[in-house]
Amino acid sequence: MIRPMWAPRSEPSRARVLVLPLALVLLLPGGLAFAGEVEMTMISHEGEAAAAGVFYVRVRVANHGSVPVRPCDTSVDEVSEQEPCVAMAYRKDKRPPRLSFHRVEALQVIQRPILPGEIVETSVEIPTSRSRGKYLVYVYLVTGEGGKLLWQEFPLNLDIRGPAPDVTRRILVTRSLLALYVLGTVGMIWWVCRTPRVRRTR
Amino acid sequence: MFTLVGIPFALGYLVATRVLRERQWQLCLPVAYALALTFFLCSVNAFFHFFSLKQSVWMALGLIALVSLGLLRLKPGHCSTLRLGKFEATVIIVLAMTASFYALFWQMKYSDDDFFPHAPIMAFFLYDIFPPRNPLYPEFSLLGHYGRDLTISALSVLFRDHFFEVQYIVTALNQAALVCIIYFVSRRYLRSSRAALLGVVLAFIGTMEHLRYGLIDTFTNNNSFAYLFLFLNMYLYFVALTRRDVGSKLVSAVSLGTYAIVYETHYGVLLIAFATLPFIVLARRRRWRPRYIGVAAFVVLASLAMAMVQGGTLSEVAKQHLAGVVGPTAVAPAGDVALAQQHVSVRFPKSRIAIMSWEGTEYSIFSSKLVQEAGRFAPFLPLATLLMFVVHWYWGVLVGMVGMLAIAVPASVDFGAFNGESFRFMFLAGVAASVAFGAVVGLGLDRLAGRGRVPLWATAAVAGLLALTCSHSTQVVLRRFQDVAKRGAEYFWSAEEWACNGNTRNLCDPLDVKAAIKLGSQSKPGERLLTNIYLEEISPTSVVHSIVSIFSRTFVDGHGIRISKDRVFAMSKEYRSPAGFRTTAFWNTGDMSILRGMKVNYLLVDPARVSAKVYERLRQEPQLELLDRESDPRSLQMREVYRVRLDAQSPPHPLPPDTEVVGADFPSVMRPGCFYEVPIVLRVGGGSFEGQIEVGYRIFFGDLEMNAGDEVRHLVRMERIGAGNWAGKLFFVAPYDGGQYAVELYSVDAGGERVLRGRSEPRARYRIEVG
Numbered sequence: 015m016i017r018p019m020w021a022p023r024s025e026p027s028r029a030r031v032l033v034l035p036l037a038l039v040l041l042l043p044g045g046l047a048f049a050g051e052v053e054m055t056m057i058s059h060e061g062e063a064a065a066a067g068v069f070y071v072r073v074r075v076a077n078h079g080s081v082p083v084r085p086c087d088t089s090v091d092e093v094s095e096q097e098p099c100v101a102m103a104y105r106k107d108k109r110p111p112r113l114s115f116h117r118v119e120a121l122q123v124i125q126r127p128i129l130p131g132e133i134v135e136t137s138v139e140i141p142t143s144r145s146r147g148k149y150l151v152y153v154y155l156v157t158g159e160g161g162k163l164l165w166q167e168f169p170l171n172l173d174i175r176g177p178a179p180d181v182t183r184r185i186l187v188t189r190s191l192l193a194l195y196v197l198g199t200v201g202m203i204w205w206v207c208r209t210p211r212v213r214r215t216r
Numbered sequence: 217m218f219t220l221v222g223i224p225f226a227l228g229y230l231v232a233t234r235v236l237r238e239r240q241w242q243l244c245l246p247v248a249y250a251l252a253l254t255f256f257l258c259s260v261n262a263f264f265h266f267f268s269l270k271q272s273v274w275m276a277l278g279l280i281a282l283v284s285l286g287l288l289r290l291k292p293g294h295c296s297t298l299r300l301g302k303f304e305a306t307v308i309i310v311l312a313m314t315a316s317f318y319a320l321f322w323q324m325k326y327s328d329d330d331f332f333p334h335a336p337i338m339a340f341f342l343y344d345i346f347p348p349r350n351p352l353y354p355e356f357s358l359l360g361h362y363g364r365d366l367t368i369s370a371l372s373v374l375f376r377d378h379f380f381e382v383q384y385i386v387t388a389l390n391q392a393a394l395v396c397i398i399y400f401v402s403r404r405y406l407r408s409s410r411a412a413l414l415g416v417v418l419a420f421i422g423t424m425e426h427l428r429y430g431l432i433d434t435f436t437n438n439n440s441f442a443y444l445f446l447f448l449n450m451y452l453y454f455v456a457l458t459r460r461d462v463g464s465k466l467v468s469a470v471s472l473g474t475y476a477i478v479y480e481t482h483y484g485v486l487l488i489a490f491a492t493l494p495f496i497v498l499a500r501r502r503r504w505r506p507r508y509i510g511v512a513a514f515v516v517l518a519s520l521a522m523a524m525v526q527g528g529t530l531s532e533v534a535k536q537h538l539a540g541v542v543g544p545t546a547v548a549p550a551g552d553v554a555l556a557q558q559h560v561s562v563r564f565p566k567s568r569i570a571i572m573s574w575e576g577t578e579y580s581i582f583s584s585k586l587v588q589e590a591g592r593f594a595p596f597l598p599l600a601t602l603l604m605f606v607v608h609w610y611w612g613v614l615v616g617m618v619g620m621l622a623i624a625v626p627a628s629v630d631f632g633a634f635n636g637e638s639f640r641f642m643f644l645a646g647v648a649a650s651v652a653f654g655a656v657v658g659l660g661l662d663r664l665a666g667r668g669r670v671p672l673w674a675t676a677a678v679a680g681l682l683a684l685t686c687s688h689s690t691q692v693v694l695r696r697f698q699d700v701a702k703r704g705a706e707y708f709w710s711a712e713e714w715a716c717n718g719n720t721r722n723l724c725d726p727l728d729v730k731a732a733i734k735l736g737s738q739s740k741p742g743e744r745l746l747t748n749i750y751l752e753e754i755s756p757t758s759v760v761h762s763i764v765s766i767f768s769r770t771f772v773d774g775h776g777i778r779i780s781k782d783r784v785f786a787m788s789k790e791y792r793s794p795a796g797f798r799t800t801a802f803w804n805t806g807d808m809s810i811l812r813g814m815k816v817n818y819l820l821v822d823p824a825r826v827s828a829k830v831y832e833r834l835r836q837e838p839q840l841e842l843l844d845r846e847s848d849p850r851s852l853q854m855r856e857v858y859r860v861r862l863d864a865q866s867p868p869h870p871l872p873p874d875t876e877v878v879g880a881d882f883p884s885v886m887r888p889g890c891f892y893e894v895p896i897v898l899r900v901g902g903g904s905f906e907g908q909i910e911v912g913y914r915i916f917f918g919d920l921e922m923n924a925g926d927e928v929r930h931l932v933r934m935e936r937i938g939a940g941n942w943a944g945k946l947f948f949v950a951p952y953d954g955g956q957y958a959v960e961l962y963s964v965d966a967g968g969e970r971v972l973r974g975r976s977e978p979r980a981r982y983r984i985e986v987g
Contacts, residue, residue, distance in 0.1 A: 181705045184708060191317070192701060206305040
């Protein structure tokens with residue numbers, strides 16, 4: 015189920031261009047290492063998922079510094095000089111015009127500060143689209159250090175299957191109720207209109 | 217078993233047709249429905265003080281069936297049909313169906329606006345926890361309006377305890393019934409279809425554009441019950457005034473009394489309006505009719521007598537002031553705690569005639585802010601009411617009076633910490649103003665039309681008014697239906713499926729629900745659980761914790777109360793914190809001594825949210841028994857449930873009397889709400905000291921204690937660092953808000969609490985800064 019990110023099924027040309035150097039970096043000893051104190055690596059991601067569901071991206075966060083790494087405040091594109099932070103983001107189908115939390119869907123990677131020397135592995139879930147097909151999702155690993163945000167881009171190819179049975183059932187129930195609303199309203203109006211009008215009482 | 221739900225509805229129908237002698241079936245049906253809910257609530261509430269909920273429901277159904285059989289002996293009234301014009305019938309059908317299905321779909325997506333506290337309260341009623349307790353602060357009773365929650369819980373007994381689904385259906389039906397009651401009652405007493413139609417349309421979709429649009433989106437929480445019963449009671453009161461029988465007065469009094477546990481604020485407004493109306497009628501007619509005053513006095517006094525004994529806020533007040541019984545809210549608590557306890561203090565008149573806005577600022581009743589909070593028609597209330605008075609439309613006078621009182625009450629009565637909740641009154645004023653304004657416009661159209669048609673310019677003006685006032689809300693409603701058609705997967709019928717899915721998916725994980733359901737099969741209702749699954753904000757946290765509470769049958773404990781430093785309490789200002797001081801300290805240390813004062817029975821742990829060291833400590837802790845572990849290989853999520861079995865431990869020996877705190881090394885600036893291990897050094901003189909001390913601390917801002925009721929106390933194992941000097945670490949959690957504070961340390965031993973001495977000072981007191 016979980017497919018390594020360097021083994022995509024059929025990448026579009028632009029994605030392939032981007033994935034190749036990133037894959038090379040990943041294959042280097044120590045994974046996607048940075049000179050900084052916080053290191054975030056994408057380990058793998060799922061290649062296919064159900065529609066109107068989620069797919070998972072597995073990441074590793076390591077704190078090589080001396081202060082705890084916190085979740086980034088994704089309401090602003092700023093980061094403290096003293097406290098490193100991590101976040102994730104994604105955008106479906108289209109690359110954002112510029113890298114900013116306001117242009118993408120932000121995700122939390124960690125739920126608590128990562129202490130110095132600690133390495134945490136976690137799966138981050140990303141919602142899938144409502145209809146089946148092949149999709150390109152741009153996933154961003156964001157690390158904040160020294161007052162700057164560093165964005166790593168991963169264009170992921172995703173094969174979306176049909177929705178899960180429980181989702182199909184939910185859609186059916188909801189649409190049935192909607193039909194009841196429309197038909198009920200129209201039916202009552204029709205019944206009122208066809209009833210012969212006698213005299214309006216005051 | 218669900219077929220038994222027909223019994224209360226049979227009673228409602230019999231009362232409507234044989235006691236109230238209601239003939240028009242279009243009004244009879246919604247009135248019967250609303251009466252059924254009222255009588256069912258009234259009887260279940262009476263029995264629930266003495267029996268379990270299930271027993272109460274059966275007894276209530278038995279009683280209702282008996283009364284219904286008795287009513288069958290009364291002569292039935294003749295049923296007739298009120299002929300409606302095609303246009304008005306179409307508008308009413310579309311409005312009723314849309315209001316109903318809009319409410320249904322909205323609830324299927326979001327369940328409820330204040331999911332906390334209503335959903336856990338309903339669940340706890342099913343576990344026989346009554347009177348209700350605050351689900352986030354189980355030590356506090358929630359005395360206020362529980363009528364809606366009790367009705368839904370009691371009805372769900374007939375539907376295998378599926379209270380979410382019952383809530384969705386009942387709320388949707390309430391909305392449709394409300395449209396019908398407002399329209400058909402207005403039409404009868406205003407004798408104008410145009411006035412009634414405009415009134416109901418404006419009340420539903422044209423009232424305001426601040427926080428709400430109108431009754432169309434005011435169905436969540438208690439609101440659908442509050443407004444359905446409001447208009448039902450106004451109708452019943454009119455019937456009681458006009459009919460010469462005893463039954464209609466009794467029905468009106470019982471219904472009004474029951475309303476006291478549904479919505480006290482609106483009940484209070486109705487009491488004043490009902491008591492005043494006969495005098496206004498007599499003044500206008502210039503004929504002395506003591507019967508009107510007698511009826512009003514009976515309905516008001518009988519309902520008040522009922523409200524004083526049936527439970528809820530008024531009964532508590534009566535207990536304290538009349539019977540001298542000291543209840544849980546006898547002593548007025550600090551404002552923040554009062555909010556958690558729903559303790560309302562009442563003082564009349566206010567020192568300044570002003571209303572506190574949703575944001576916490578005060579404004580005059582002549583301010584433009586009133587238009588924002590009470591809606592665009594509020595300024596027309598006095599004029600509209602006067603017009604109704606002039607043309608003898610007493611229904612309009614009553615509606616207008618209710619609206620004006622809804623403004624006058626929060627402006628002149630001081631409700632203490634609840635002054636900030638005045639938006640409840642303001643919205644009522646807005647709805648009443650819409651009905652009254654619609655009635656005035658309808659009256660104008662009637663006059664213009666005479667016996668013919670309404671002039672074209674007047675029709676165009678009304679259409680323009682409706683376009684101006686109703687376009688936004690109509691768009692919102694249309695967008696909702698569009699969303700339903702497009703995103704059907706996001707609308708859940710089953711609560712188990714909805715919980716931690718759909719719009720709550722980013723707040724919690726389905727594993728939380730799975731673990732909670734498993735715990736629910738082992739826990740006893742009302743036990744307490746502590747969890748480290750909380751978010752930065754309290755609102756989403758309260759939703760998550762409510763979900764866990766509902767399925768685990770436990771109270772999720774450990775939340776904090778943010779003591780307001782400026783003593784301003786407003787609807788928009790949050791007084792709760794997702795994690796209290798003790799909770800934060802515990803999840804940062806895993807120290808079991810912190811749990812001693814918390815009465816916690818279970819822990820629900822997300823290992824990813826605690827440090828590896830603390831997780832290991834919890835796993836090894838002999839006082840914790842692992843009950844369940846849930847994991848998901850896809851998401852790598854894991855949840856563990858532990859039972860807490862605290863050892864009986866004797867408190868440490870008293871410290872030698874000349875012990876003093878030599879130093880406490882607080883960080884120069886601390887982050888709000890963060891945890892710190894603060895090194896402390898004690899100098900212990902003569903006497904025996906085994907190196908173990910239980911330490912606690914109080915944090916003060918001026919005279920205000922910021923951690924009252926949530927003081928961290930824990931065992932500190934001290935190490936000797938020199939002659940008479942011992943060093944250890946204090947688990948300190950900084951206050952929630954920035955500022956300068958004083959911290960006072962004390963020790964706890966067999967003799968109780970003892971303030972620790974500082975170096976050559978009687979109290980070990982330190983200044984700290986939180987930034």
